[in-house]
Amino acid sequence: MANAVLTVRGIVRSFGAFRAVDEVNLDIIEGEIHALIGPNGAGKTTFFNLLTGSLPLTEGEIRLRGEVISGLPMDEIARRGIVRSYQISSIFPDFTALANVRFALQRKRGANFDFWRSERSLESLHGRALELLDELGLVEWADVRAGDLPYGRKRALEIATTLALDPQILLLDEPTSGMGREDIGRVVDLIRKVSKGRTVVMVEHNLSVVEGLCNNVTVLARGRVIASGSYKDVASNEKVVEAYLGAAHA
Amino acid sequence: MAGTAFLKTTRTAGVSQSQFLGFTKARAIFFLLFAALIAVGPQFLYPIFLIKVYCFIIFACGYNLLLGYTGLMSFGHAAFFGMGAYLCGYAATQWGLPFELSVLAGTVIAAAMGLVFGWIAIRRTGLYFAMITLALAQMVYFIAMQAPFTGGENGIQSIPRGTVLGFIDLSSNTTLYWVISVIVLAAVAFYNRIIHSPFGQVLRAVRNNPERAKSLGYNVDRFKLAAFTISAAMAGFAASLKTITFGIATLTDVSYVISTEVVLINLVGGIGTIFGPVVGSFFILSLEHFLAPYGPWVLLIQGIVFTVFVLLFRQGIVGELQKRFRTHL
Numbered sequence: 347m348a349n350a351v352l353t354v355r356g357i358v359r360s361f362g363a364f365r366a367v368d369e370v371n372l373d374i375i376e377g378e379i380h381a382l383i384g385p386n387g388a389g390k391t392t393f394f395n396l397l398t399g400s401l402p403l404t405e406g407e408i409r410l411r412g413e414v415i416s417g418l419p420m421d422e423i424a425r426r427g428i429v430r431s432y433q434i435s436s437i438f439p440d441f442t443a444l445a446n447v448r449f450a451l452q453r454k455r456g457a458n459f460d461f462w463r464s465e466r467s468l469e470s471l472h473g474r475a476l477e478l479l480d481e482l483g484l485v486e487w488a489d490v491r492a493g494d495l496p497y498g499r500k501r502a503l504e505i506a507t508t509l510a511l512d513p514q515i516l517l518l519d520e521p522t523s524g525m526g527r528e529d530i531g532r533v534v535d536l537i538r539k540v541s542k543g544r545t546v547v548m549v550e551h552n553l554s555v556v557e558g559l560c561n562n563v564t565v566l567a568r569g570r571v572i573a574s575g576s577y578k579d580v581a582s583n584e585k586v587v588e589a590y591l592g593a594a595h596a
Numbered sequence: 597m598a599g600t601a602f603l604k605t606t607r608t609a610g611v612s613q614s615q616f617l618g619f620t621k622a623r624a625i626f627f628l629l630f631a632a633l634i635a636v637g638p639q640f641l642y643p644i645f646l647i648k649v650y651c652f653i654i655f656a657c658g659y660n661l662l663l664g665y666t667g668l669m670s671f672g673h674a675a676f677f678g679m680g681a682y683l684c685g686y687a688a689t690q691w692g693l694p695f696e697l698s699v700l701a702g703t704v705i706a707a708a709m710g711l712v713f714g715w716i717a718i719r720r721t722g723l724y725f726a727m728i729t730l731a732l733a734q735m736v737y738f739i740a741m742q743a744p745f746t747g748g749e750n751g752i753q754s755i756p757r758g759t760v761l762g763f764i765d766l767s768s769n770t771t772l773y774w775v776i777s778v779i780v781l782a783a784v785a786f787y788n789r790i791i792h793s794p795f796g797q798v799l800r801a802v803r804n805n806p807e808r809a810k811s812l813g814y815n816v817d818r819f820k821l822a823a824f825t826i827s828a829a830m831a832g833f834a835a836s837l838k839t840i841t842f843g844i845a846t847l848t849d850v851s852y853v854i855s856t857e858v859v860l861i862n863l864v865g866g867i868g869t870i871f872g873p874v875v876g877s878f879f880i881l882s883l884e885h886f887l888a889p890y891g892p893w894v895l896l897i898q899g900i901v902f903t904v905f906v907l908l909f910r911q912g913i914v915g916e917l918q919k920r921f922r923t924h925l
Binding site: 436 | 789790792793794795796797798800801804805807808810811812813814815816819822826
């Protein structure tokens with residue numbers, strides 16, 4: 347497909363006889379916000395793990411701007427511009443919130459093997475780190491140990507850390523999960539803001555978030571794509587209704 | 597952006613504003629206290645015993661870099677310590693190298709072995725990592741027993757102390773004491789710098805959440821390997837100094853007892869603290885030294901100490917002090 351930044355062809359991930367992701371084909375268009383939805387156990391997070399190299403593929407191929415990235419290690423895929431957030435907040439609990447974001451910025455800066463240099467050389471990153479924390483409403487929490495932050499703040503911190511890398515493709519695994527209404531509004535605004543000039547793929551259960559935010563929606567059920575298109579199209583799709591509510595409602 | 601300007605001037609991600617020789621205030625006080633102890637030490641204790649403690653401090657600092665700051669537990673550090681000792685001794689006796697080059701030889705061989713062992717072992721984590729390092733170290737022990745250059749059961753003996761820079765004669769215990777004292781202070785400052793460097797920051801992140809570090813684009817295995825190699829080099833360096841001091845390198849240096857001793861030192865001193873290795877080395881080596889007349893009872897007492905610390909003071913002596921004084925040492 348034209349303008350496809352990420353191309354997924356026939357990917358399969360098996361765990362023994364169980365196929366968690368089964369022959370999935372998908373094109374992610376440059377600059378879009380693409381939602382992956384589906385009932386629990388549909389294979390959405392496994393699909394994310396395959397995209398980021400966290401899990402190896404059983405079959406199939408993934409290309410980023412035409413280059414094969416399937417088989418590359420996770421850190422190499424991240425350096426090529428695909429960075430994710432996790433369903434369960436993945437932060438550095440012993441670091442302060444500021445140090446979490448600074449750590450992501452540090453990777454981009456390079457010179458990470460400099461064991462002779464003082465940690466103070468990283469202070470030049472504080473300005474940008476504080477800006478990112480401010481965008482996520484976390485600036486007051488900058489000096490708080492990340493492990494002591496409330497749940498919603500941890501999720502926000504994880505997004506700030508992910509954004510610090512300025513990724514080409516941002517993968518967000520349930521970014522609003524566990525957040526209150528006010529925080530959800532803030533995160534939705536932020537995703538809209540950061541999606542400018544960037545491609546976003548998100549797994550999301552909150553369908554009103556998906557409806558308001560996403561250009562395209564792909565629905566997974568039992569590891570397979572059962573529908574794809576605009577939110578309006580997939581919402582009226584019988585297979586989707588059946589997958590969510592059971593055959594009696596279809 | 598409210599508050600950002602204010603924060604820029606006051607918030608430093610946990611890095612204290614006031615530093616001395618790269619140490620934060622509390623650590624600088626502890627460091628000066630340590631320097632003072634070194635200065636008065638020979639007035640009260642046998643200098644050669646103190647030198648042994650200082651060598652183990654360097655060894656334990658390197659080990660703590662791995663266990664406390666990278667989260668990797670090795671049971672094979674005796675291989676680096678022992679081979680460092682052997683090569684230093686061999687270089688000084690057979691090749692006639694001076695003090696500096698003999699110590700360098702011991703350090704380089706340990707670093708090279710660390711690179712190879714680390715490359716093999718970092719493919720696994722946790723207990724499997726520890727078991728691989730133990731297995732490799734046992735192989736080295738076997739080689740040390742069989743190879744002619746180690747001198748087998750006799751070891752390498754009559755290793756000359758030589759001179760530093762060609763004019764500081766180390767044959768006097770007092771001169772040797774002050775030379776090693778300067779080296780150990782520099783080594784602790786160097787260890788503190790590694791921990792509080794951009795590299796140290798990555799190691800701490802790897803220990804905290806390796807999966808997240810990978811997902812942010814860090815090649816975690818490379819950082820683990822670098823930490824393992826530095827740690828091995830410090831073991832070889834410490835062993836070389838000890839070999840020069842005692843004039844002998846033996847099978848004891850390469851035996852598993854050395855590997856367990858360095859774990860015990862860090863456990864008692866405080867894993868993941870700057871001064872844990874210092875306090876732990878003084879504590880454990882003093883136990884061995886002063887209880888030596890009681891023979892095998894030392895092992896029993898060491899066992900009791902190990903059990904007490906694991907059950908009651910898991911953060912070690914320095915860790916407990918940190919908790920009490922709410923500071924980082």
